[in-house]
Amino acid sequence: MKLLSLNVGRAKHADYTDAEGGLTGVDKRPVDGPVRVFAPGPKGVGAGGVEGDAVCDLRFHGGEGRAVYAFAREDLDDWEHRLGRPLADGSFAENLTTSGVDVSGALVGERWRVGPDVVLEVTGGRIPCRTFQGHLGEKGWVRRFTRAGAPGALLRVIETGEFSAGDPIEVVHRPDHDITVALLFRAVTTERELLPRTLVAAEWMEPGLLAVAREYSEQGTGRRS
Numbered sequence: 543m544k545l546l547s548l549n550v551g552r553a554k555h556a557d558y559t560d561a562e563g564g565l566t567g568v569d570k571r572p573v574d575g576p577v578r579v580f581a582p583g584p585k586g587v588g589a590g591g592v593e594g595d596a597v598c599d600l601r602f603h604g605g606e607g608r609a610v611y612a613f614a615r616e617d618l619d620d621w622e623h624r625l626g627r628p629l630a631d632g633s634f635a636e637n638l639t640t641s642g643v644d645v646s647g648a649l650v651g652e653r654w655r656v657g658p659d660v661v662l663e664v665t666g667g668r669i670p671c672r673t674f675q676g677h678l679g680e681k682g683w684v685r686r687f688t689r690a691g692a693p694g695a696l697l698r699v700i701e702t703g704e705f706s707a708g709d710p711i712e713v714v715h716r717p718d719h720d721i722t723v724a725l726l727f728r729a730v731t732t733e734r735e736l737l738p739r740t741l742v743a744a745e746w747m748e749p750g751l752l753a754v755a756r757e758y759s760e761q762g763t764g765r766r767s
Contacts, residue, residue, distance in 0.1 A: 543711040545656055546615050547572045547639035549632030553596035558676020567596030568677045570632035572639075575706030579660050581699040582609050585749060591699045592637045599673070606698050607665045607748035612638040613694035614645040625680065635674065636694055643711055646692040646724040651717035651746030659703025661714065665748035667693030667727035693727045696748050719743050730754050738762060 551567035559566040567590075578593040585605025589597035597604040613636035618629045631639040638656070652664045670693075675683035687693070721743040729736035730751055737758040744752055 543640065543642040543713075545638055545705060545707060545709045545711055546641040547631030548575050548577055548592075548705065548707045549573070549637055549639060550577070550592060550595035551632075551635065553598050556673070556676065559599065559673040561599035561601075561673070563598070565596075565598040566673050566677075567598050568635045568673050570595070570635050570637065572631050572707065576704035577706070578702070578704050579610065579662075579699055580702050581606055590637070595637060602669075602671065602750075605749070607750070608696045609699045610638060610662055610697040611636050611668055611694060612640055612643075612645050612662075612697060614643060614692075615639050615641050617646070617692050617694070633678070634694065635677065640711060645695045646722070646727070648695055648713075648723050649716050649719065650721045650723065650726055650740075650743040651715075651719075652713060653700060653715040654697075655712045655714045657703070657705035657709035659701060660699070660705050661701035662697040663700050663746065664723060665696045665698050665746060666751040667723040667730075668696060669693070669727075669730065688731050691724055691728055691732075693723065695723050698748075717743070717746065726751060734758055 549570035549572050551570040553565045553567050555564050556566050580591055582589055582591045589604040591609025613634045622629050648664045654662050670684045670687040719742045721740050726740050729740050737755045740755050
């Protein structure tokens with residue numbers, strides 16, 4: 543398992559985003575590194591956790607639970623086949639393009655050591671948006687990506703440091719539950735009846751996803767009482 547590519551995006555204007563100023567950092571390109579990784583602070587205040595990577599829309603991106611985004615090269619290869627077009631590392635706006643890692647099958651709360659210093663913790667899956675669709679230029683992309691159910695992993699920074707393309711990735715901790723990134727993603731998007739089950743992973747979940755799970759579960763309790 544390794545970090546195949548480390549990708550960062552520069553802020554640029556785009557007509558497919560409604561972020562303030564019309565700026566987006568969705569167009570991420572590979573860099574060699576080393577690149578510093580840090581804990582960015584709470585959502586809405588902190589941006590991303592990868593130095594040099596622009597996070598422009600703080601409503602939906604950045605913050606401690608969304609500090610880094612990883613996507614598997616194997617899943618990019620699958621999408622190349624489905625879409626009939628090449629997809630470079632970073633095409634899905636991921637900071638980390640991995641090789642040999644079951645990214646969407648990772649457990650929420652699972653920890654990865656990347657390189658000698660950095661430890662990252664899985665918090666959930668990426669929810670597709672209009673900006674992502676506009677960047678790829680694929681009609682109906684949000685729905686198609688959602689149906690595929692392999693969203694890649696959002697990560698928080700547990701131990702800071704530097705990493706580079708080619709660094710090894712090691713799973714150093716797995717929590718004692720069965721809530722994977724893919725299951726949580728389905729629960730939030732297409733199978734909301736699964737949301738109460740996901741709360742066993744509440745202490746590790748990205749705050750926005752946790753809020754959805756809690757709200758749904760509380761409404762269900764109210765209906766039954």
